[in-house]
Amino acid sequence: MKLVLDQPSEPRATMPSGFAIENRLQSSTANSKEFWSRFSIDPRLFQITALSGILLFSVLGLGREPNIQILCALLIAPQVVQWSASKFIGFPYDTRSAMISSLSLVLLLRTTTLWVAVVVATLTIGSKFIVRFRGTHIFNPTAFGLGLALLCLPDAWLSPGLWGQATFALTFIVMGGLWVVHRASSFQTSFIFLASYALLVFGRAFWLDDPIAIPLKQYTHGAVLIFAFFMISDPRTTPQTLLGRACFAMLCALSTYWMTFELYWQNGLVWSVLLANIGFALSRCINTQSQMSNPRDPDLHAQGLR
Amino acid sequence: MKQIQKSHCIYLVSILVGFTSATLSAFCGFYVAKADTDLFNNASKVVLVRDGDKTVLTMANDYEGEAKDFAMVIPVPTKIERGQIHVGNNAAIDRIDAFTAPRLVEYFDRDPCEPPMMMEAMADGAMMRRGAAKSIASSKKQSAKSLGVTIEAEYTVGEYDIAILSAKQSGGLFTYLNQEGYKVPAGAERVLGSYIKQKMRFFIAKVNLKEKAKLGNSYLRPLQVAYEHPRFMLPIRLGTLNAKGSQDLFVFTITKQGRVETTNYPTVKIASGDEIPVYVKDEFKPFYKDMFSTAVKRDGMKSVFLEYAWDLGWCDPCAADPLNAKELKELGVFWQTSASNGRRLGRMPGVAQSAYVTRLHLRYDAEHFPEDLMFQETKNRQNFQGRYVLRHPFKGATCELAENYYRNLETSQEKRAQNLANLTGWDINTIRSKMYRPSKDRKLDATPFWNRLWGDDDKDSGRVPVQRPQTQVAPKPVPPRPEPEPRPIKAERPWWKFWGS
Numbered sequence: 189m190k191l192v193l194d195q196p197s198e199p200r201a202t203m204p205s206g207f208a209i210e211n212r213l214q215s216s217t218a219n220s221k222e223f224w225s226r227f228s229i230d231p232r233l234f235q236i237t238a239l240s241g242i243l244l245f246s247v248l249g250l251g252r253e254p255n256i257q258i259l260c261a262l263l264i265a266p267q268v269v270q271w272s273a274s275k276f277i278g279f280p281y282d283t284r285s286a287m288i289s290s291l292s293l294v295l296l297l298r299t300t301t302l303w304v305a306v307v308v309a310t311l312t313i314g315s316k317f318i319v320r321f322r323g324t325h326i327f328n329p330t331a332f333g334l335g336l337a338l339l340c341l342p343d344a345w346l347s348p349g350l351w352g353q354a355t356f357a358l359t360f361i362v363m364g365g366l367w368v369v370h371r372a373s374s375f376q377t378s379f380i381f382l383a384s385y386a387l388l389v390f391g392r393a394f395w396l397d398d399p400i401a402i403p404l405k406q407y408t409h410g411a412v413l414i415f416a417f418f419m420i421s422d423p424r425t426t427p428q429t430l431l432g433r434a435c436f437a438m439l440c441a442l443s444t445y446w447m448t449f450e451l452y453w454q455n456g457l458v459w460s461v462l463l464a465n466i467g468f469a470l471s472r473c474i475n476t477q478s479q480m481s482n483p484r485d486p487d488l489h490a491q492g493l494r
Numbered sequence: 495m496k497q498i499q500k501s502h503c504i505y506l507v508s509i510l511v512g513f514t515s516a517t518l519s520a521f522c523g524f525y526v527a528k529a530d531t532d533l534f535n536n537a538s539k540v541v542l543v544r545d546g547d548k549t550v551l552t553m554a555n556d557y558e559g560e561a562k563d564f565a566m567v568i569p570v571p572t573k574i575e576r577g578q579i580h581v582g583n584n585a586a587i588d589r590i591d592a593f594t595a596p597r598l599v600e601y602f603d604r605d606p607c608e609p610p611m612m613m614e615a616m617a618d619g620a621m622m623r624r625g626a627a628k629s630i631a632s633s634k635k636q637s638a639k640s641l642g643v644t645i646e647a648e649y650t651v652g653e654y655d656i657a658i659l660s661a662k663q664s665g666g667l668f669t670y671l672n673q674e675g676y677k678v679p680a681g682a683e684r685v686l687g688s689y690i691k692q693k694m695r696f697f698i699a700k701v702n703l704k705e706k707a708k709l710g711n712s713y714l715r716p717l718q719v720a721y722e723h724p725r726f727m728l729p730i731r732l733g734t735l736n737a738k739g740s741q742d743l744f745v746f747t748i749t750k751q752g753r754v755e756t757t758n759y760p761t762v763k764i765a766s767g768d769e770i771p772v773y774v775k776d777e778f779k780p781f782y783k784d785m786f787s788t789a790v791k792r793d794g795m796k797s798v799f800l801e802y803a804w805d806l807g808w809c810d811p812c813a814a815d816p817l818n819a820k821e822l823k824e825l826g827v828f829w830q831t832s833a834s835n836g837r838r839l840g841r842m843p844g845v846a847q848s849a850y851v852t853r854l855h856l857r858y859d860a861e862h863f864p865e866d867l868m869f870q871e872t873k874n875r876q877n878f879q880g881r882y883v884l885r886h887p888f889k890g891a892t893c894e895l896a897e898n899y900y901r902n903l904e905t906s907q908e909k910r911a912q913n914l915a916n917l918t919g920w921d922i923n924t925i926r927s928k929m930y931r932p933s934k935d936r937k938l939d940a941t942p943f944w945n946r947l948w949g950d951d952d953k954d955s956g957r958v959p960v961q962r963p964q965t966q967v968a969p970k971p972v973p974p975r976p977e978p979e980p981r982p983i984k985a986e987r988p989w990w991k992f993w994g995s
Binding site for chain 2: 250251298300342343344345347348349350351395396397398399401402405406409451452453454
């Protein structure tokens with residue numbers, strides 16, 4: 189049941205004001221899309237809002253004390269790199285995508301050294317302009333920056349235990365709500381990933397005969413959702429078809445599970461995103477008809493360099 | 495049943511630990527107690543030394559019952575050979591406990607009437623001091639095999655008889671343990687089954703009374719196990735099965751790179767750096783216990799608390815002498831630690847390097863900590879210590895400046911009382927009544943501040959500016975320790991042979 193405010197084609201006698209109020213069952217998604225298309229808001233703005241909310245929650249709710257210098261470095265450096273690289277290439281400067289990367293780094297990266305923060309931020313945004321294949325970047329920028337930091341830089345680590353179950357609930361509700369409202373197709377990847385990962389984690393617990401509290405704890409890490417909604421959902425490093433997205437998300441879930449529970453690697457989420465990015469780049473290499481391989485894509489800036 | 499009557503007392507998973515010398519002691523595993531044996535699980539102490547995939551686990555043993563009743567079962571991720579088991583030294587665990595313990599730091603206010611000069615003393619108050627079979631016959635092996643339990647090896651190490659078990663089914667292992675006279679708590683079968691499916695082995699230790707008599711010790715020494723496996727974890731699930739209420743666990747980790755934290759539970763810093771009333775110096779143990787209990791209560795028993803994280807090359811202030819290379823080796827530090835000459839990086843002479851210690855403290859039960867503790871070593875080398883500041887007021891100053899000093903002191907003392915009440919949940923009025931308040935001893939000048947600022951009509955308005963007395967901190971000098979001779983580990987020997995044969 190949906191309440192629709194509608195401009196009638198002709199005034200009705202029962203509504204002297206000239207408006208009709210109708211209650212209709214919306215069986216057609218076309219109508220719904222038409223309705224929501226009036227609010228043509230970039231989904232990245234939703235992501236920025238959600239990430240800011242999580243950051244606020246981590247400070248006020250979880251008592252995290254961010255280092256102001258590091259925070260500023262992670263917020264400013266990506267914008268500087270984005271601006272410089274855009275100017276160099278000759279594309280308009282867009283803040284939104286760099287802001288998502290910035291906020292993801294603020295939430296996930298732990299460091300106490302200013303230059304490490306600057307280098308990670310530079311690598312993150314720089315990878316979008318340098319590590320490219322057929323008109324778009326290969327790796328999710330944040331995952332790329334985090335991966336390099338974990339491998340190569342001192343004083344950089346991730347703290348998956350930092351996020352309690354409250355973060356999971358908050359993020360899930362916010363992002364789930366946004367998905368319902370906006371129907372952003374990129375979130376399909378997130379939800380397929382979450383469903384696949386849940387199947388694996390709860391399936392393992394069922395096989396081990398563990399109490400339900402254990403898989404719940406393993407699954408409801410806030411970090412899982414941050415990866416799901418803000419990295420795996422990156423439209424430029426994920427397939428464009430539903431089937432492709434499903435395969436991509438399931439590959440991510442499977443590799444995360446394998447790295448975490450079979451190889452006992454730390455930060456399996458980062459490595460699995462990077463692995464899935466490589467897998468997708470390879471598939472594009474094979475499939476020369478890929479839409480994203482078109483360098484004359486008029487929306488290249490808005491999509492490929494965002 | 496006869497078998498039940500001769501039940502041994504086991505603890506599953508691990509470690510007896512002293513919390514303080516007064517309040518002992520418990521075990522992060524569960525006791526499989528004799529029916530009439532009253533044992534309690536309250537606190538445990540574990541040292542984890544880790545580099546790469548190599549781990550040395552040391553379990554402090556504060557067991558205080560009959561030695562013949564002692565036994566423990568520890569799940570380990572991989573198969574263990576004789577050389578990978580070692581009996582350690584309680585003193586080394588006491589040393590790391592004392593070294594990393596939360597501490598009091600004292601400062602003394604100077605006489606406000608004297609001209610400014612450096613006059614400072616600091617004393618550290620280390621607070622935590624803790625007080626602290628037979629072989630299976632071949633017929634039993636056959637019996638075990640029929641139950642799907644394989645006794646992979648049996649050893650006598652020090653005063654312990656060790657058996658390494660693997661099993662195919664939890665039911666078989668459960669039955670085997672019961673047949674062997676162990677009283678296994680309800681619910682253990684399910685947990686054992688989970689560990690078996692994760693391909694974990696079981697390490698059973700019992701006291702060999704003859705060997706113990708030869709040694710002549712009245713206590714049991716800590717058991718150490720060295721293994722190589724990517725899993726960096728501590729099994730605590732079994733330990734919650736027969737626990738009465740919550741338990742405390744202290745985990746001391748020594749790593750090369752940096753701080754250790756839990757990956758499946760939040761790791762949060764314990765409150766530190768607050769100024770508290772001086773009388774707490776005589777009540778530090780209750781203070782620390784209540785402060786920790788209050789922190790756990792506020793946190794909802796969701797987190798692991800970080801109490802100390804420091805490069806072992808130095809400390810400031812030191813609650814105890816830093817550990818030297820020999821002591822670190824006793825705790826299982828298998829990599830080469832060099833001794834500093836004290837000239838580089840401000841390190842103290844004779845102190846081992848290339849080692850970073852983290853002290854984690856958690857209070858847990860099955861409801862709040864359903865999963866085993868999973869750890870990661872981070873690159874974080876930022877130092878942290880739980881420290882609480884005592885500032886001794888100067889009493890007896892009589893000059894004009896003293897009025898300002900005591901007025902400010904009244905405010906400061908109130909703040910310290912509130913800090914203490916906030917940290918511990920103690921009654922604020924009781925705290926106030928126990929602490930020094932300038933208003934009790936002297937009549938403070940009640941002149942309004944504007945009169946002090948501008949003066950009365952009949953007085954000169956030029957007054958000396960108000961200044962709070964300054965104090966400065968100097969670390970307590972630590973006497974140099976004799977430099978031990980480093981013993982290189984031969985490349986051709988297995989890494990766990992650092993203990994020697």
